Amino acid sequence: MHPIPPVLADETRRLERLRALSLLDSEPEPLFDAIARQAGELCGTGIALISLLDERRQWFKAQVGLPGWSEVPRATAFCAYTIAGGRWLEVADARLDARFAANPLVVGAPNARFYAGLPLCLSGGERVGTLCVMDSRPRRLDAAQIRALSGLAEIASHALEQRSVLSRQAGVLRSRFEQDLREAESRYRVIAEEQSEMVSLAQADGTLIYVEAAVQHGMATGEPWDLELPLTTAKGRRIWVRAMGEVEFENGRAVRLLGAFQDITERRRLEQQVADDERFLRQLADSLPLRIAYLDRERSEVIGRTRAELWPTDDDAPFSARAHAALAGQAQQFEFDETVAGQLRRFENRLIPDRTESGEVRGFFVTGIDITERNAAERALRELTTIFDNTTDFVLQADRSGQIIYMNPSARRAFGLQPDEPLAQGRIEHYASVMRDISVAVLAKQEVLRQADILRSVTEAIPATVVVVGSDGLYRFVNGAFERYCGLPRERILGRSAREVLGDAEIDRRSPWVRRALAGEAVNFTLDYPARDGTTYLALSRIPLRLESGEVDGFVGVAQDITQQKREEDRLLQLAQRDPLTGLLNRTGFERGLELLLRPEQTGRRAAARGQGGRQGAAASRHGLKRTRTHSSIPVQPDTRRTHAVPTPRPKPAQSLCAVPRHDDVCRPDRHHRSAPDRGRRASERHQLHRHRRRLLHRPIRDDGR
Numbered sequence: 001m002h003p004i005p006p007v008l009a010d011e012t013r014r015l016e017r018l019r020a021l022s023l024l025d026s027e028p029e030p031l032f033d034a035i036a037r038q039a040g041e042l043c044g045t046g047i048a049l050i051s052l053l054d055e056r057r058q059w060f061k062a063q064v065g066l067p068g069w070s071e072v073p074r075a076t077a078f079c080a081y082t083i084a085g086g087r088w089l090e091v092a093d094a095r096l097d098a099r100f101a102a103n104p105l106v107v108g109a110p111n112a113r114f115y116a117g118l119p120l121c122l123s124g125g126e127r128v129g130t131l132c133v134m135d136s137r138p139r140r141l142d143a144a145q146i147r148a149l150s151g152l153a154e155i156a157s158h159a160l161e162q163r164s165v166l167s168r169q170a171g172v173l174r175s176r177f178e179q180d181l182r183e184a185e186s187r188y189r190v191i192a193e194e195q196s197e198m199v200s201l202a203q204a205d206g207t208l209i210y211v212e213a214a215v216q217h218g219m220a221t222g223e224p225w226d227l228e229l230p231l232t233t234a235k236g237r238r239i240w241v242r243a244m245g246e247v248e249f250e251n252g253r254a255v256r257l258l259g260a261f262q263d264i265t266e267r268r269r270l271e272q273q274v275a276d277d278e279r280f281l282r283q284l285a286d287s288l289p290l291r292i293a294y295l296d297r298e299r300s301e302v303i304g305r306t307r308a309e310l311w312p313t314d315d316d317a318p319f320s321a322r323a324h325a326a327l328a329g330q331a332q333q334f335e336f337d338e339t340v341a342g343q344l345r346r347f348e349n350r351l352i353p354d355r356t357e358s359g360e361v362r363g364f365f366v367t368g369i370d371i372t373e374r375n376a377a378e379r380a381l382r383e384l385t386t387i388f389d390n391t392t393d394f395v396l397q398a399d400r401s402g403q404i405i406y407m408n409p410s411a412r413r414a415f416g417l418q419p420d421e422p423l424a425q426g427r428i429e430h431y432a433s434v435m436r437d438i439s440v441a442v443l444a445k446q447e448v449l450r451q452a453d454i455l456r457s458v459t460e461a462i463p464a465t466v467v468v469v470g471s472d473g474l475y476r477f478v479n480g481a482f483e484r485y486c487g488l489p490r491e492r493i494l495g496r497s498a499r500e501v502l503g504d505a506e507i508d509r510r511s512p513w514v515r516r517a518l519a520g521e522a523v524n525f526t527l528d529y530p531a532r533d534g535t536t537y538l539a540l541s542r543i544p545l546r547l548e549s550g551e552v553d554g555f556v557g558v559a560q561d562i563t564q565q566k567r568e569e570d571r572l573l574q575l576a577q578r579d580p581l582t583g584l585l586n587r588t589g590f591e592r593g594l595e596l597l598l599r600p601e602q603t604g605r606r607a608a609a610r611g612q613g614g615r616q617g618a619a620a621s622r623h624g625l626k627r628t629r630t631h632s633s634i635p636v637q638p639d640t641r642r643t644h645a646v647p648t649p650r651p652k653p654a655q656s657l658c659a660v661p662r663h664d665d666v667c668r669p670d671r672h673h674r675s676a677p678d679r680g681r682r683a684s685e686r687h688q689l690h691r692h693r694r695r696l697l698h699r700p701i702r703d704d705g706r
Contacts, residue, residue, distance in 0.1 A: 003099055005080030008127075015055060017126040021164045023052060024059055029163075032062035034352075035156050038367065039133055040064045041333070041350045042148045042290075043141055047110065047134040050120075050156055051079055061129070066110060076104050079130040082117040086127060088146070091115040093138035095422075096403050114139045116146075118153040122161050131156050142374050148290060155281065162277055166270075173266055218247045219254045228264060239265040291347075291368035294354070295323065326351035326364040335371070346372045464560040468545070471518065471554045473497045485559075510540070517542035517555040526562070537566045598689075 008014060018024070032050050040048030047065035051058050058077035060070055074080055081099065082089040094100040094113055105112045117132030131153040141149070214225040224246035231241045245259025322332040332351035337344055352365040388395045388408040397406035404423055412419060459466045459479040468477035478493050486493065486501055499507045507514075513523045522543050529536045541558045577589030585593065 006084040014126045018128045035152055036062040036064050039152050043133045043145050045133040045135040049132050052129040078115045082130045083119050083127045089117050092140050111136050113137050120157040240268045293366040296363035326353050329353050329361050346375050467557045469554050513542050517544050520544050520552050536563045
């Protein structure tokens with residue numbers, strides 16, 4: 001047995017106002033049908049009703065989704081609670097609400113689960129009916145749908161009252177019109193029969209109401225006239241009259257004028273009131289968060305203009321296809337994106353066919369609602385639902401009364417419920433919560449963010465390029481210097497691979513050191529690049545990034561231009577190994593070249609280590625000595641006193657000679673006292689050095705330094 005709905009304290013007055021509307025058991029009317037249809041379309045529900053509640057029943061003035069239904073008993077009416085409460089009522093799932101769980105409309109047809117309704121209030125505050133929507137599945141309306149439904153309820157309330165007023169006024173006007181017409185006909189018939197001249201009416205200033213031109217035109221052509229003109233009576237009252245007349249002819253000659261005058265002041269007032277009401281409804285509709293239009297079959301125009309004229313830049317093809325479907329009687333619902341005030345917005349459009357009494361479609365209504373925020377909320381809800389569905393924590397939701405309305409999968413498994421099993425009738429008696437002091441964690445996070453800001457500022461301030469590359473090879477961070485180096489904005493670099501940004505050739509050149517860095521080794525290397533003013537050198541470092549587990553998660557790359565440093569090193573090396581006056585190798589330069597000749601395998605290894613970047617090791621060989629066979633080389637002959645360069649023939653500019661020091665200058669034994677093993681080792685070294693020097697002096701020597 002379900003509960004009986006409450007009754008208002010002023011129920012008698014409410015019922016009197018309801019009967020005064022003269023709406024109960026009236027025929028369907030297009031205005032109310034359109035409001036109900038619009039409510040169902042806006043809320044996406046299968047049922048929408050405009051209903052009136054008397055002492056025994058809920059009668060449907062307009063309904064969508066309940067074919068063959070015209071009323072239900074008041075005892076089962078959801079709307080009785082809406083009228084009693086006097087405000088918005090929404091029932092997400094009637095099965096979980098004690099007021100409706102046993103209601104015949106819930107346990108039987110139409111199997112109602114969801115209900116939302118608003119009372120229809122007259123100007124005196126009487127709640128005579130409701131505008132409501134229902135559905136066979138649990139749900140809730142969003143804020144935009146509630147606002148739209150509230151606007152439609154206001155329109156329906158005003159329409160109910162205006163219909164009653166206009167109906168009463170029309171009845172009074174009709175009876176008055178019929179009476180006035182009978183009296184006027186009798187009065188003017190007597191006048192017409194008694195008078196031999198035409199009778200006319202004039203204003204106080206003498207202006208004839210009968211327009212002379214209309215009379216003359218009627219006498220000339222035989223056409224009748226029908227005029228509506230303002231008139232000031234003898235007492236100064238302003239009225240409107242309708243003057244109708246025609247000319248009677250006999251044998252082609254006008255013999256009399258027949259006509260009548262009718263006071264149409266009341267009709268004009270009612271017409272003005274209807275126009276005012278229409279303007280009010282238009283203003284009310286314009287204030288709703290909806291786009292509303294009507295397109296007819298013949299012209300497909302909006303207020304006299306085509307859609308293509310109103311939006312010449314829009315692609316009309318998708319709309320045209322749906323418009324044809326709507327004109328064929330098929331309601332359409334679709335979403336599309338549109339730029340409004342420079343912002344991309346999402347709209348939901350509905351095309352609702354407008355049918356005549358015979359069922360013919362003569363046009364369709366167009367409604368559009370901005371659903372940008374709703375879509376964003378739905379996306380956020382889906383994301384939150386995904387989190388709840390995949391968490392191992394228990395998540396339950398209850399309504400204000402404590403009734404459980406949602407359990408996530410983890411909670412269902414804990415209670416032994418299947419994913420699609422209805423929730424049992426249970427209530428939350430109490431709940432426990434845990435509070436944790438996270439001040440230290442928050443401060444630590446703030447400190448991390450502060451340090452990150454500092455590091456970001458430092459990387460932006462230094463001239464070197466700084467990048468962070470993940471283990472997937474994609475850029476995670478770049479500083480401003482790297483943006484300028486690549487000539488690309490940061491947005492076009494982050495998330496892309498180094499090969500996409502720098503090119504295949506450059507990445508292939510750097511790949512050996514990148515592989516070592518990703519293997520966990522910190523590497524430093526130098527690369528050279530040809531430039532218009534010489535060679536440009538870059539010093540590069542690759543430092544691995546490691547997770548807490550020790551796994552390599554990418555690397556930090558730092559690159560700095562060391563061209564000026566390299567050129568200064570070359571200049572200082574020239575000064576250290578050459579005589580400033582002659583340009584010849586001095587003792588230091590000679591010994592350096594001799595060392596390269598004595599240890600070729602060690603020199604090769606050192607040059608390879610220094611030349612990993614390409615040309616770093618070139619400096620050593622550039623300033624060293626090489627034995628080459630060349631026709632322009634000059635043999636240098638030893639002398640027992642001092643070895644010197646033969647001055648002729650003169651060497652080419654690209655060549656240079658070196659002064660060979662005496663034997664005692666190169667391998668002069670230390671004058672200090674040494675032990676016997678030390679003296680033996682020194683003697684062996686002097687012997688080896690002397691032998692290589694003799695072999696060098698008997699071969700051409702060419703310096704290919706700058």
